[in-house]
Amino acid sequence: MDRAAFETEALSHLDAVYRHALHLTHRPAEAEEIVQEVYSRALRPSSVAAFQPTGGGMRSWLLAICHNVFFSARRAASRNGVPSTAGIERTSAEPMPDEGPPAWDRATMRWEQVDTTLKRAIEQLSPEYREVLLMWGVEGLKYREIAAILAVPIGTVMSRLHRARQIVAVELAKDGFARHSRTRGSLDETQAKPLPG
């Protein structure tokens, strides 16, 4: 890819990178700093030369840099004893690991009204869960792409996403958006039932 095409495509993902940084930090100023650092790294001649438009493409590549910038800075800050509260709040609604998600009757779920509650529930997630959920939900990335961005096994992505959905589902249920819910036991059939044949 020549440099002009590289620059054009990199700029076309600016909103996605900023959105990702903002979701990680919750602070616009800090998100802007991260975005600038992301593009600063991405535009190095060595980065441009080494970039290969494979896998998840440039958006995934930029999001991976964004992820690394944020978590590297956070690790460095914690090493230096700087308290950073950005995005590390954990919701008290987070279920225990073995707890299954609530069940839904898709015919009666009021999805058109959930926006405010959903937004709040997502913002209350820890950055690890929020990041995975938003890459899946907002950016439309696939599991393997998310795994590549985070440099974790695909099973970790599945686990985090599963947990994030659980937490969000619980929050939505608490606000009464599910008019009818089944028992947890019936949902668990999804995991327990063997494949035919």
Place this chain on the structure above:
Amino acid sequence: MAHEQDKLNQGSDADRAAPGGSDAEFFLDSRMDPGLAALLRKAADGELAYEEMVALRMYMDSNAMAEDRVEFERQLRAACRRTMSEVRAPDELRSRVRAMVDSSRASSVEDDHAPSGMPVVVRRVEMKSVEQGPYRYVGWIWKVRSGVAAAILLLVGFAGGRWLNDYAFVGSKGDVDSDRFVRADVAGYLSNQLATFNSSGDGDNIAAKVQFMSLQRAALLAQDWLQQRPQIPHEEESGVMFAGGTQATMPGAGRAFHFRYRVQKPDQPDKFQLVSVFVQQDRLEMPLERDTTYGVMGPIDTTIWVNRHDGLVYYLLAESRWAVRRTVLALGLPEASDVIKSMPEVDVKAN
């Protein structure tokens, strides 16, 4: 059934385009039956065999909860996209990043190493204002690194400037032996060529003397030797473009070629300067250190940059030093780039 196959085999492109994504991926989670998870992953990747698709369809049809869950995750994904994708980068940030892109394009040839060389970006938020954020320390680190780099450059520049002034520049003032590094006849020939080139602006006069030809035609005439033509792997990106070549008659023995390059001005991409590169077989007649670029004052007050590398001697002529610098870097003359980059802004004509 073909419709079902298509539905289950939706690929990643469709998934990315549609907020809902493919059915299959919604299922994947760590608590799932491994066999089912494997099937669904294959479906998400569009690799599901017909028998596997049938098995999966049967499973979904026989399990109402699975259908509910698919629907839940589809709706959740759509809701996430609806509620969270409205965030857009502020215009101010967009402008700054665009400026970074423009700036990095100009410096892409000159710096391929450290963050300290990256474009200077005016940051809207001062480090102090970031409460407890980790980036207030990053700023200090950058400042210290930039300070150290500047001090090193000053020292190297001072030393390099003294060395170059004492030994490298030969001039027409008569107080320096003009044969010391470049034979006077070579320097005279080259600087006369440049003078002609300068007087005509676009090189018409020099074109009358030496017929410029395309690379292909030149290659036919001197195919064996032209294989040693200075290669620029990414001409467009480096801003240095081959503009023609011809055989050249150079003082002394040995074959020589004259190559011409159009060099983009860093801050004005639409402006070009022509650089002449004379390449002569190295007959080891001049006491030039290998892989070092020398600035040589020609008899008619023209700077000639000379580099010995890999069996060849390169003479570069241009109106501006930045054009020479870009060309040298683009040609990949290794050590020469370091010498030039660390040179101080010495007015060679005044020395």
